[in-house]
Amino acid sequence: MTFQKRKKEILQLLQRLGEADIRLIAGHLNISEVTVRRDLNLLAAENLLHRTHGGAMRVDPYVDSSTYQNKSDINKTAKDKICRKAAEEIQEGDVIFMDCGSTVFNLCQYIKHKKIKVITNSLPVVIELQNSAATINMIGGEVNQKNQAVHGKMAVAHIKKYHATKAFLGIDGITAEGLYANSELEASNTQAMASQSEKTFLLCDSGKVGKKAYLRFAEVNLVHTLITNQDGEEINQLKEKGVQVIIVN
Amino acid sequence: MTFQKRKKEILQLLQRLGEADIRLIAGHLNISEVTVRRDLNLLAAENLLHRTHGGAMRVDPYVDSSTYQNKSDINKTAKDKICRKAAEEIQEGDVIFMDCGSTVFNLCQYIKHKKIKVITNSLPVVIELQNSAATINMIGGEVNQKNQAVHGKMAVAHIKKYHATKAFLGIDGITAEGLYANSELEASNTQAMASQSEKTFLLCDSGKVGKKAYLRFAEVNLVHTLITNQDGEEINQLKEKGVQVIIVN
DNA sequence: TCAATTTTGATTATATTTGATCAAATATGT
DNA sequence: ACATATTTGATCAAATATAATCAAAATTGA
Known part of the structure; x- marks a missing residue:
């Protein structure tokens, strides 16, 4: 029973x-609870499920789309800390x-109360900042239903027309060898934003560091x-490069 | 019974x-009242409910700041009829x-169930059609907070790149003498969309017909x-031009 | 095949969640 | 306004889940 196989089974x-708790999954796949926990x-x-205390829940695109992600996710605090620190840079x-x-x-x-301009290809971001102090610039193009964002040539062309002081980007994996993405569309988007801004910040919880995609x-x-x-260790190698x-705790 | 599960149940x-009081919720979910209190x-x-003394109340969804949903009064039915007719044309x-x-x-x-492509500058339209059969193309540019839409040069440039079979447009006033808008930005947008589509439909309730802006x-x-x-009478003059x-009743 | 690496599972210390209890705060009825 | 009833938040102990460590098992590469 490989990870790929278990991944498929768990998601199924x-x-x-x-929803399902650890014991149920472990019993169902005939593997130990420790492994289930690791897998979950x-x-x-990867945002393929919501981790709960003692188990996991399915990601419902319909329910979760409006807020983009479950506010009660178990690893939310790490992301919050990262973002709070990032906000200090703005x-x-x-x-x-x-x-x-x-x-x-x-x-x-x-950043809701900050008087800044935000340029984004993410629909949830636009919705969230709708009535904030920030001015929003939505990048145009076809909206990808799955991740509720705009990617593609039109998007890149749009980005190229603007110049930003800072970029705050996510990513699917980072090692000392480079940056990894799960799709070329997202990659080109990331690259375009980075190249059009004076300073680029990468916001990654520890799950992405040292991981390739x-x-x-x-x-x-x-x-x-x-x-x-x-x-x-991976962090040290990145510093050398x-x-x-910035590590937040 | 995890917090996530309880959250869902309570909100449901x-x-x-x-509204519901603590005892009712506790009984319904088979958990202690202390836990209910904590959850509430x-x-x-998170602003997902209103806490009251002894219980909680539902927070009414989408009493949105601006015009769209809660303009639902007398002329809502007229608009519905107009739109139902318009949808038949798609x-x-x-x-x-x-x-x-x-x-x-x-x-x-x-039009949610129709397999079409929709190009729009309206954020509420994008949100509403998020999980529909339609493919959405969001027009890019700065988002106007007041009307939750994108206008301006970037928007017009975006529109010019596309060609549509039909355009469905609103307007602030129409007489036999011409079309009226309350802002130049909206006007240029309307004009661009009309010029890039094969057939243009104007959706107007009677309040706009014969009115100048x-x-x-x-x-x-x-x-x-x-x-x-x-x-x-105004309708007749328009026909002559x-x-x-199409009149709906 | 054998050594090296990775993956898995058992164990244990740590952290989280839950429900009980009780004093303080808030509502209610007269 | 007062006394009574109810709700609340705080603290604590028990139950449960988790992360961390390490050894065994499986996989990989030469």
Whole structure:
């Protein structure tokens, strides 16, 4: 029973039941509870399920879409801390890019009162900041139903027309070898935003650090500062490559 | 029974009953009253319900700041009828423009199941059609907080890149002398959409027909068909000018 | 095949959640 | 306004879940 196989089974199980506790999953797949816990944490890091105390719940696009993510997720606090720190870097008058990751979305709550300009391809971000002090610039193009964001050539062309002081970006994986994404569309978007801003911040919870994904699309020096919630060997290597790192606790 | 599960149940219960006291909730979910109290406080902090002494009340969804939903009064039925008729004009495979009027917004409910492409500058339209069969193309640019739509040069440039089979537009006033808008931004948007589509429908309740507004920005023949809810002298003049008119009752 | 690496599972210390109890705060009825 | 009843928030102990550590098992690469 490999991880791939278990991943499929767990997601299938959740699809059927809506929710499941560790014991149930362990029994169902004939694996230990420790392994289930490990798997659930990995899947939660990919936003494929909501981790709860003692189990997991299915991600319902219809229910969760309005808020983008369950506010009671178990690892929400790490993201919150990362974003609170990120918000400290934003000054009045800044023009910032925000992309469509779930961590970046959490930044919204900390910048609502700031008089800044926000350029984003994320629909949830736009909705969240609708009645804030910030001026919103929505990047145009076809809306991807799954991640509720706009990607593609039109989007990149739109981004190229603007210049920002700071960019706050998410990502699917980062190692000393480079930045990883799960799709070329997201990668090109990330790259465009980074290239059009003076300073680039990467907001990553520890689940993404040291992890590789489908596509390695850039060197780590595309970003200036990584804000994350856990120190480690990988972090040291990133520092050696010249990436500034802020660890929050 | 995790917090996530209880959260869902409690909100569901409140949705049904409108309000509920601690004892009722505790009994219903088979948990202690202390826990209910804790949960209610957490949910209240997220603004998902109103905490009362001894229980909680549902927070009424979408009493949104601006015009759209709660403008639902007398002329709502007229708008509905107009939109139902307009929806009949839309076939599978169509590419349509929708602008940001409140009448046009009502069209959403009648096209959710249609396999079409929708290009719009209206945020409420995008949100409403988020999980529909339609493909959404959001027009990019700065979001106007007041009417929750995107206007301006970027928007017009975006529109010019697309070609639609039909456009469904609102307006602030129409007489035989021309079309009227309350702002130049909206006018240029309307004009751009009309010029990029094969057929243009104007959706107007009777309050707009025969009414003039700040800016006369185009001749009536910019539109092919007017769908409205009341016949009259003005309508006849429009017909004479070559505008097709559909009256709904 | 064998050594090296990764993955898994048992164990244990740590952290979280829950419900009981009780003093303080708030509502209610006269 | 007062006394009574109810609700609340705080503290604590028990139950439960978790992360961390380490050894065993499985997988991989030479």
